Amino acid sequence: MSTENKNWEYADAVEGTGHIKLKEKYGLYINGEWVAPRSKTYFSSTNPHDEAHLAEVAQANKQDVDAAVIAAERAYHDVWSKITPAERGKYIFRIARLMQEQAKELAVIESLDSGKPIREARDIDIPLACNHLFYYAGWADKLDYAFPNQKKEPLGVAGQIIPWNFPLLMAAWKIAPALATGNTVVLKPAETTSLTALKLAEIIDEAGLPPGVVNIVTGFGDTGAAIVAHPKVSKVAFTGSTAVGKLIQKTIAGTDKKATLELGGKSANIIFDDAPLDQAVEGIINGIFFNQGHVCCAGSRLFVQENIADKVIRKLKHRMQSLQIGNPLDKNTDIGAINSSEQLKTINKYIDIGRKEGSECFQVDCALPNKGYYCKPTLFINVAQSSVLAQEEIFGPVLTIQTFRTIDEVIQKANNSPYGLAAGVWTDKGSKIFNLTSKLKAGVVWANTYNKFDPASPFGGYKESGFGREGGLHGLGAYLK
Amino acid sequence: MSRLEVLKTYKIFIGGKFPRTESGRYYKAVNSKGVPVANICLSSRKDVRNAVQIARKAQGPWQERSAFNRGQILYRIAEILEGRSSQFVEELMLQDYSKINATKEVEAAIDRIVYYAGWCDKFNQVSSSVNPVSSSHFNFSTNEPVGLVGLLLPESSSLLTLVSYLMPIIAGGNSCVLIASERFPLTAITFAEVLNTSDVPGGVVNILTGAVAELWSPLSTHMDVNALSVDLKSPYLKDIQLAAVENLKRVMCMHSADEQGLVNITDFQELKTTWHPIENIGGASNSY
Amino acid sequence: MLKAYNINDLPSSPSVDKVGVEERVARFQSRSIKNQAKMQGLKMVLSMIDLTTLEGKDTPGKVRQMCFKAAHLHDAYPNLPSVAAVCVYPSMVNLAKSIVGVHGINVASVSTAFPSGQAPLEVKLADTKFAVENGADEIDMVISRGKFLGGEYAFVFDEIAAIKEVCGRSRLKVILETGELTTLDNVRKASDIAIYAGADFIKTSTGKIQPAATMQVTYTMLQAIRDYYDETGKMVGMKPAGGISNAKLALHNLVMVKEVLGQEWLNNEWFRFGASSLANDVLMQILKTDSGVYQSSNYFTLD
Numbered sequence A: 001m002s003t004e005n006k007n008w009e010y011a012d013a014v015e016g017t018g019h020i021k022l023k024e025k026y027g028l029y030i031n032g033e034w035v036a037p038r039s040k041t042y043f044s045s046t047n048p049h050d051e052a053h054l055a056e057v058a059q060a061n062k063q064d065v066d067a068a069v070i071a072a073e074r075a076y077h078d079v080w081s082k083i084t085p086a087e088r089g090k091y092i093f094r095i096a097r098l099m100q101e102q103a104k105e106l107a108v109i110e111s112l113d114s115g116k117p118i119r120e121a122r123d124i125d126i127p128l129a130c131n132h133l134f135y136y137a138g139w140a141d142k143l144d145y146a147f148p149n150q151k152k153e154p155l156g157v158a159g160q161i162i163p164w165n166f167p168l169l170m171a172a173w174k175i176a177p178a179l180a181t182g183n184t185v186v187l188k189p190a191e192t193t194s195l196t197a198l199k200l201a202e203i204i205d206e207a208g209l210p211p212g213v214v215n216i217v218t219g220f221g222d223t224g225a226a227i228v229a230h231p232k233v234s235k236v237a238f239t240g241s242t243a244v245g246k247l248i249q250k251t252i253a254g255t256d257k258k259a260t261l262e263l264g265g266k267s268a269n270i271i272f273d274d275a276p277l278d279q280a281v282e283g284i285i286n287g288i289f290f291n292q293g294h295v296c297c298a299g300s301r302l303f304v305q306e307n308i309a310d311k312v313i314r315k316l317k318h319r320m321q322s323l324q325i326g327n328p329l330d331k332n333t334d335i336g337a338i339n340s341s342e343q344l345k346t347i348n349k350y351i352d353i354g355r356k357e358g359s360e361c362f363q364v365d366c367a368l369p370n371k372g373y374y375c376k377p378t379l380f381i382n383v384a385q386s387s388v389l390a391q392e393e394i395f396g397p398v399l400t401i402q403t404f405r406t407i408d409e410v411i412q413k414a415n416n417s418p419y420g421l422a423a424g425v426w427t428d429k430g431s432k433i434f435n436l437t438s439k440l441k442a443g444v445v446w447a448n449t450y451n452k453f454d455p456a457s458p459f460g461g462y463k464e465s466g467f468g469r470e471g472g473l474h475g476l477g478a479y480l481k
Numbered sequence B: 001m002s003r004l005e006v007l008k009t010y011k012i013f014i015g016g017k018f019p020r021t022e023s024g025r026y027y028k029a030v031n032s033k034g035v036p037v038a039n040i041c042l043s044s045r046k047d048v049r050n051a052v053q054i055a056r057k058a059q060g061p062w063q064e065r066s067a068f069n070r071g072q073i074l075y076r077i078a079e080i081l082e083g084r085s086s087q088f089v090e091e092l093m094l095q096d097y098s099k100i101n102a103t104k105e106v107e108a109a110i111d112r113i114v115y116y117a118g119w120c121d122k123f124n125q126v127s128s129s130v131n132p133v134s135s136s137h138f139n140f141s142t143n144e145p146v147g148l149v150g151l152l153l154p155e156s157s158s159l160l161t162l163v164s165y166l167m168p169i170i171a172g173g174n175s176c177v178l179i180a181s182e183r184f185p186l187t188a189i190t191f192a193e194v195l196n197t198s199d200v201p202g203g204v205v206n207i208l209t210g211a212v213a214e215l216w217s218p219l220s221t222h223m224d225v226n227a228l229s230v231d232l233k234s235p236y237l238k239d240i241q242l243a244a245v246e247n248l249k250r251v252m253c254m255h256s257a258d259e260q261g262l263v264n265i266t267d268f269q270e271l272k273t274t275w276h277p278i279e280n281i282g283g284a285s286n287s288y
Numbered sequence C: 001m002l003k004a005y006n007i008n009d010l011p012s013s014p015s016v017d018k019v020g021v022e023e024r025v026a027r028f029q030s031r032s033i034k035n036q037a038k039m040q041g042l043k044m045v046l047s048m049i050d051l052t053t054l055e056g057k058d059t060p061g062k063v064r065q066m067c068f069k070a071a072h073l074h075d076a077y078p079n080l081p082s083v084a085a086v087c088v089y090p091s092m093v094n095l096a097k098s099i100v101g102v103h104g105i106n107v108a109s110v111s112t113a114f115p116s117g118q119a120p121l122e123v124k125l126a127d128t129k130f131a132v133e134n135g136a137d138e139i140d141m142v143i144s145r146g147k148f149l150g151g152e153y154a155f156v157f158d159e160i161a162a163i164k165e166v167c168g169r170s171r172l173k174v175i176l177e178t179g180e181l182t183t184l185d186n187v188r189k190a191s192d193i194a195i196y197a198g199a200d201f202i203k204t205s206t207g208k209i210q211p212a213a214t215m216q217v218t219y220t221m222l223q224a225i226r227d228y229y230d231e232t233g234k235m236v237g238m239k240p241a242g243g244i245s246n247a248k249l250a251l252h253n254l255v256m257v258k259e260v261l262g263q264e265w266l267n268n269e270w271f272r273f274g275a276s277s278l279a280n281d282v283l284m285q286i287l288k289t290d291s292g293v294y295q296s297s298n299y300f301t302l303d
Helices: A062-080 A085-101 A103-114 A118-137 A167-180 A195-206 A221-229 A242-252 A277-293 A306-321 A341-357 A407-415 A430-439 B045-064 B067-083 B085-094 B099-119 B123-127 B159-171 B186-196 B212-221 B237-247 B262-266 C018-029 C035-047 C060-071 C090-103 C121-133 C145-149 C153-167 C184-197 C215-232 C247-260 C278-291
Strands: A028-030 A033-035 A042-046 A053-058 A157-161 A184-188 A214-216 A233-239 A258-262 A268-271 A301-305 A360-363 A378-381 A398-404 A422-426 A444-447 B026-030 B036-041 B137-145 B148-152 B175-179 B205-208 B227-231 B250-254 B269-277 C049-052 C085-088 C106-110 C138-142 C171-175 C201-203 C237-239 C273-275
Touching (some): A028 A062, A053 A195, A062 A157, A085 A103, A085 A167, A103 A118, A157 A167, A195 A214, A242 A258, A242 B237, A301 A306, A306 A398, A398 A407, A422 A430, B045 B137, B045 B148, B099 B159, B123 B137, B123 B262, B159 B262, B175 B212, B227 B237, B237 B250, C035 C247, C049 C278, C060 C085, C060 C090, C138 C153, C145 C153, C153 C171, C153 C184, C171 C237, C247 C278
Parallel strands (some): A444 B269, B148 B227, B227 B250, C171 C201
Antiparallel strands (some): A028 A033, A028 A214, A042 A053
16 A cells, blocks of 8 residues: 655755856956056865855055045035935946846855755845845935934944855845945955855946946955954944954044944754744744854854753754755755865864763754755754854754743853843743843843844844944945934 | 031942042142132042942842833932032032022033933833844843943033933843043032932942043953943043053043933944844745 | 553654744645646645545435545546555445455545544543454544544553454554644644554544545645654555645645655555545546546545
8 A cells, every 4th residue: 555665865966057147257446447456466266065166356455545535525525415315226226126126146146156045045035135225225315314303414434344154145234234225335345255246346336326426345364354444434334253353443443433333143943832832843943944044143052941951952863864965056955065174174073072072962963065055954962052153153953952941040151251242032921021031131032933034124133243324224324313 | 615517528329328538638628719628539449349249239130120110210310419509509609600500500410310300211112122023032131231331521521411421221121330530520429419319329420529630541442341421521531542452442422511312322322133033024924 | 462552652742843844834835846746746645535425414325426536547548557455334344345345445534533532441442443344544533632632642642552463454544633633742742642652644634524634734744754753664654634625735735745754655555535526527637637628526436
């Protein structure tokens, strides 16, 4: 009676790359033109899946940054501060629309360049990036409603430095509010993921944005440092590590520069025994394995109430077995490649520490691709609060699990961290949710959900996770004085 | 027979008590003619440590008070100050104010306290938001106090400055460790007496006197201080900003005591965004 | 036969967050099933179908034709499996058995005053006994939804256990009629009751009430099966019924079974589709996948 079936596995479903257009070599986008870097130096952007070369990217030096800032300053004074807010908004709408039209191409390039699964690039990164521009476009001529009685004004040139985990999305998070509030922009993408920012420059060009309003300079940390230090930059917006965030703060101390910093995190995801357990398990999975765990607000510290810990861990392990790990361009891939060999080394270093510390380690039993930078989804069970694993940001698919007995205990432990970016709470009881959401020291609290983002929703941290908010009405404030 | 006047001993204010500085040191505050007006505690870094420790303990309960209750307490400060206004006028005159200016100053200070008393249960309504996200979630952002704020008053400090800088901090549920003006410390300490009789819980405001050159450092490097309020013209501004980097304290600058407004409160607020799923969004009813 | 459990053994059912379930289901739906995976999946779907006719106007003629189709899905295309079972009313069991029995196709009979279940227990027992005695290999009973919604869980539990006893060697599928239970929390609770009361399969719907077998509901029931398996090591089958009318939706259901329960459930001993029109769409997809040519329903028999 039973039918004979060999195991049913998903066949390859690799997204095609035939339709994408990448130049062999990218210059810098300064003052509405593609220019060769004065440094005369280029570096290679590679695919973390197979280490293949994708394109040559210009490495901007101090003089290049200076040219970009001067272009931005001139554009601010001569053009951008003179056109009406409504017209400003229309430019941003236009960019949003052009991005939507090219969404598929952007998604494929993002996946190639960053290693993230095409499913996430296609369904999350790119749509959110487009929506972010669309959202802020509408604010341009309504700022008086956002800040009544406050007579706000733009700051001038915004220097923006973004990370490699959500390359295009972070570019949109930075550029959209800056332009809507009337600032001009010099943006530097991360060196491992420059390509979608450069595609965005092409779109901005196509949109006919006045020259110099947005300038995109590629390069490494020194390029970013030159932007931060430039005297004509009046606003620094940075997303990245807490260590670099602190360097930026030191650089701009004593100046008039304003800053927003979106830094690291070690966010707690808290599961109570009355939680919707299967959805909580999904929340744990999304919390830590979304984008290979390269998420500043990743729910990297799991707190499970002791009486359900065995059950939750069992469910979690079972759920992890159905995660598909491999070629990011495969539409079924859940976990793609680690962004760079350096990051893979960092993650593996922490995994080694964890093993040496002696917490129980669980990894999915699966084959990894032979080439490229891959890491198995990893759990560390029965981790102590004082373990390095539970203290430091790993920025990879590594979850620490701690148990707790009482509400007060878990609040204390969750808040016992220099970071304060995000937190998750899972319980069916409304009053408990509000007790926790009000006591957790974190800028974003997800109750019965995790890792949700929206242009209308302010994002940003407490404590050493940085300051300032991006997204929503409050995201405008960071670009006004 | 003329009566011998009883002179006041000016002490510091920590945790709702008036101790002397643990260092036992003092300095003489003088008026513009160089005439000594009082002996003032020359607080030490250990006083800063003690004050921060107590302010940390006081912050949580202060934040958890209802906003309405905080408003009532701030209003009570204004009431008590009004009742003791003549004492402040006299003290200001000791510090070279004319009677007219001193009176004006005290009146303005009282009105400013009333202004911020009124904000306590309103600012969050104005600055929070319900955010229309595109998924099936209810999403809202509200303010929460940044926590413990260190306040370095400008040297030009008078009563009005103190009140203008301090009130928005505590109106928002923060606790505060305040370094009084080195040159004009009298009203700061007398104001502590007002706070102490106004139902302000002990430790919410702590007032130290002494040498700013000595005290800015322990305060702005302290890892348990969340934010600093510093005068924009402070000679220590850059040093303070550098010192604040270690735990990413928010350093906020006020331009002058003439400012009053919402932003002075929200400068010392974090913004917390909360998400929760909503069933059946988009008009779907009984269908799964 | 002794009852394995009584109502007091029932663990408290975990709550279910509907929005979270919808998100999870969307993930299953984003799986891309291509090439050999698609072909293998489609054939698996065919083999899992309970070809169904449950109408007041059913006649021996109608049942005879459907039974023939069950064994001859599309003879023009070789090596196709037959369906798992035909599903009929008790009065048609004898006839159906006489046609499909030789092909190794099971006969399933609805019972217990299907579809409403509004009859006394004696009637339900007699209904079931009749079907079993007429040769039904499988019994598809309905639970008393009125009693369930009234909070009389013990009544519902005991009724299922009583039916299970008269089933003998016939396998019992318990229909929850999820469209009347209104919340996923209720679906989960009813699943747990049915499983602990002795169900061999749990089944979403009668096909008479909308919504029927949505993926959200099926997912919730699969989780109940998973938890029971984790607790006891015993497998329970799953049958979504009603509303699964195309191949894509059926494949997404298989994805869900694979990821929630695992490979062991991916056969017709543990998973069934209750459907009347699904088979032809799957056949069209099989031929399309094989030939690359889009198909027309004119070339696939309606029975």
